[in-house]
Amino acid sequence: MCSFLPPPPRPPGFVRRLKLLTAKSQTLRGQPVKNAPKPCHYRHAAYTDSLVSTIREAPQLKTLYDVWQNSVTKYADNDFLGHRPFNTVAQTYGGYTWETFTQVNQRVNAFGSGIMHLNEVILGNEQLNRWSLGIWSQGRPEWFITEMGCNCYNLISVALYDTLGHDAVEYIVNHADIQIVVASANHIASLLENAEKLPTLKAIVSMDSLHDTVPVPGATSAAQVLRAWGAEKGIKVYDFDEIESLGAEFPRKHLPPHEDEVASLCYTSGTTGQPKGAMLTHKNFIATIGTNREGMNLTKDDVLISFLPLAHIMGRVIDCCLMYAGGKIGYFRGDILLLLEDVAELRPTFFPAVPRLLNRIYAKLVSATIEAPGLVGALARRGVAAKMANLAAGKGVNHPLWDRLLFNKIKMALGGRVQVILTGSAPIAKEVLSFLRIAFGCVVLEGYGSTEGMATATITMADEYIPGHIGCPRPSCELKLVDVPDMKYFSTDKPYPRGEICIRGDTVFKGYFKDDNNTKATIDSQGWLATGDIGFVDSRGCFTIIDRKKNIFKLAQGEYIAPEKIENVLGARCNLVLQIYVHGDSLESTLVSVLIPEPETFLPFANAIVGSSVTAGDAEGISKLCKEPKVILAVTKELEKAGKAGSLRGFEMVKRVHLTTDAFTVDNGMITPTFKVRRPQVAEYFQEQIKAMYEDIRNTSPVAKL
Structure with missing residues (x-):
């Protein structure tokens, strides 16, 4: 475990950090x-003497190909990849079914050989390796098999976000010169519809079977329609089984990659401009696996629930670590709303997540425990207080009495076997982190990193009991703080140094594909990766993110504002927030916001204020609640409380809020696939409401009344 x-x-003399x-x-x-x-x-x-660049106990492993061959040899008959098959007759999902390392390896060899045959013989391409293969789906066994097939034949995998809009997909396919895309069936129509804009695309491989049964004699099946449509567009359409069969018929010798060669292009979805393709080498992956082995020891007995998008580097890194350790990877069904059902079925030992999900788990647990009425709530409050006191005193996360009475039951919410929860990608509130530690009685780690650094920069210690920071540097990298004079952050600041966090080590990427200008702007001549995040280092050597260098602006009185930081603080500390956008500019002296409420918490909150009984399915009723002046005022006060709890300064507090059910989505262009707000698009969409909020501030200010 x-x-x-x-x-x-x-x-000598260094206890920790x-x-x-x-x-x-x-x-x-x-x-x-x-x-x-x-x-x-x-x-x-x-x-301090040397950074980790290899897997210490297996330094001979230089590439992902080496790691895979090593694991197949060591864990041949162990279960590896699992999924829950769908019964088309009963219309239900079954329990997890598993394929061993040997079985997966047979499929990797067959699929890789089939893709090579398709490329060279059927499509007539002369380039045998180093070409890019697109992958577009949620996590599933075929995702891993496709990527590992690329590693065995020295191809470059290019992940397409499952939530990418048409424009971004079009850009990436063309930019990376992708001729073959392996996709889940739900994306095939989109690719064919936009075929005219994808001149490089020559073939699509469906992860789902296209051998469906024709329901009526003489009728045309959906698969036949897709193939005919593809033929009309000049694009060949196959399914996964067909490619594996091709590979079995025409097997190929492996073409092992070199450690300095690119294993994957991972496109970052910026809030402005086109996505940038981060070139991640085999050396980057090996250094990342190696650094994760230092301290946290995953074993063949571990079970991972894999639901983080594999188009994001955090999910990929975690799966690679389980692969090396010989553990089991169980994929979720694809519906995040049903994730906890998959967790209950799988009973994982390792639960990586993101704050957005952990905040929801926290809200549900708090509602069922310390906020519960009667005896249950009274007992829960005593139990939580006792365990929180132990945690604050550094006595750990377990309690012999309260675990038996209460918390062992809470652990079952994640299957009862979780030993490590890992969170990253965004800030998480202190109170949420501490509560999760005592509620599940396990190690809760908070990490920090970026795509360009393999999601590997800092992490908290296993025995950490003080929340609110992102820990110390990982063994594979070194960090430095660079002055940001415009924002008045300096590495000489007292009591703690402050500045932009920069990273250097073998986990830092090679550069952006076909983009020298952005590469030079991101990595300097000495190999330092500029993150754009502002942080400080405390007396224990722990880093804390306090600001963001990009997307800053001045208010009318000259104060600098980093809206992303404010949004993170409010989103993490106010459970009424599902999405939030903070707006301001140099012509105004205050901030306003647009907030999409979290239905589970907002409805009981708003109903209690106005005495209504609106339910989750009543869209019109929810919209009316969002327009109620009393509700708007109450939400504004909650945001103020959250801002104070997050140590926001007075000028960083939002003075007005517009409540709406018009969510920010990828489809309407207001967020990126990684859920970052596209600020210009949101500002334009809500420009009338923003104008009205500022008008209201002016009309109600003391000056306006004179």
């Missing part, structure tokens, strides 16, 4: 640190 290994012996590197005491990556240590460089205290 998942456990935590002690790190290598630490330098990290060591500040200076010119007098250390060298960096074999090169002396010249002049004074400004900006300061930081490493994990146990790895």
